[in-house]
Amino acid sequence: MKNNNVIEVENLTKKFGNFTAVNSITFEVKKGEIFGFLGANGAGKTTAMKMLIGISKPTSGKAQVAGFDVFTHPEDIKKNIGYMSQKFALYDDLTVKENITFFGGIYGLSRAKIKEKRNELVEELGLQDIVNELVGSLPLGWKQKISFSIALLHSPTIVFLDEPTGGVDPITRRQFWEMIYKAANNGTTVFVTTHYMDEAEYCDRVSIMVDGKIEALDTPKKLKEKYNADNMNDVFLKLARG
């Protein structure tokens, strides 16, 4: 694995019976990059992502994430990545503080470290007033920001975000992206899926999956040039419509 690649994928394939959900995809993601992983519903994004985070075994091909092989070391991958699912996955009936402590413990951080991280997080997100509130009572935008911060709690090399901003209001959506920029600026690699095409523009590079294959992969600027499109929405429509 090249030094500055956090993901290296070669001919990665996943079949369910006769159905090929992911069809021989090849790409790499560099350290500190914001990588947008786009595609229509059913194109195979979630299946590909599940293989990369070590919870689904590929049928064939090769893949390394954060220096570990997805076939032989899925447990090491899980310890070294952050993951935020499109479905909210914090505990609604624990407070913000309790959730942070709980996930810190899961990732094996020491008590002192958890406390330090928690204070940092409270300060940064301005959580002072809600740190003792049940997470279930918070608005969606807050939940998503807290989920993202918790996914970064153990300082992973890479964080996977699966549609983190679906349904979130436009202001919070932008605050969320500023958090992503900040994480990337600090050297964390960000792998993100979204259906908002303006968000695709915020990525350093973007791949577009169509029927299990990666049909395009480049910077938003080059993709727009190549497909003679004004924006990423047009690129997406041209590609995914065939």
Added chain:
Amino acid sequence: MSISVQHISKSFKKVTAVNDVSFELKEGELFGLIGPDGAGKTTIFRILTTLLFADKGTATVAGFDVIGDYKEIRNNVGYMPGKFSLYQDLTVEENLDFFATIFGTTIEENYELIKDIYVQIEPFKKRRAGALSGGMKQKLALSCALIHKPKVLFLDEPTTGVDPVSRKEFWEMLKRLQQKGITILVSTPYMDEAELCDRIALIQHGKILQIDTPQEIIKHYPKKIYDVKADNMYRLLESLKSFEHHYSVYPFGEFVHYTDKREDFNPQELQQYLATKNHQNIKIEITKTTIEDTFMELAK
């Protein structure tokens, strides 16, 4: 009026979900409730489809009162809830047949209305609904909501989590239904879809921020918006936010939308400021206002 909502409020324990909301839909209108999760959109839908009582206010749908005439309303409206609510273990065809029967009609009788949509899922008509992809579930749900030829169609976030291609197709279907005379109330968190409605209500925290045609709403935006671009987006945002005259700074696709506090703002001055901050390839251009800009300004 096809729908009339007058001063509706609804609270759940401590939370005021809908706060003194009023609006009206003319017959055949395509009206959008535009707002994020938690804005109160679903509560409004549930009140209008007679599934929930409002604490205050009155509402009529297709001329019927939501409380006194609830049975008539149920016969005259189609409702597609945000959450997939068909029978997962019935097939596509069985679901459709079930809804037709409930409303005392048949698939054949109103086939013309759903034809455009249904042909796309007809090849899978023997498949159980639970085994369909997201896009196909959405088409089946719309077919079921239409099978009794409703006067008014309620669509609660039909495109949330749906990719741009399917979203576009879905809106093309809505336009065709509208041409058949059906009044449509649709909600969405996607601001770009607002521009496809005849009129919209921008809503947040249970309050309506503004109601008008998308064009008028855009026209009322008080400031000039500039597209700003430079090589490093993160640094650009930081620099713009520390510029003392900035009014708002929001990432917008490949640009940052910038507005200035002053009436007599000169973009040249910003250009110079960014240059002193060592930004490369700076571009500043005046740009068009979008619904999303307006929403953010009203929601501030």
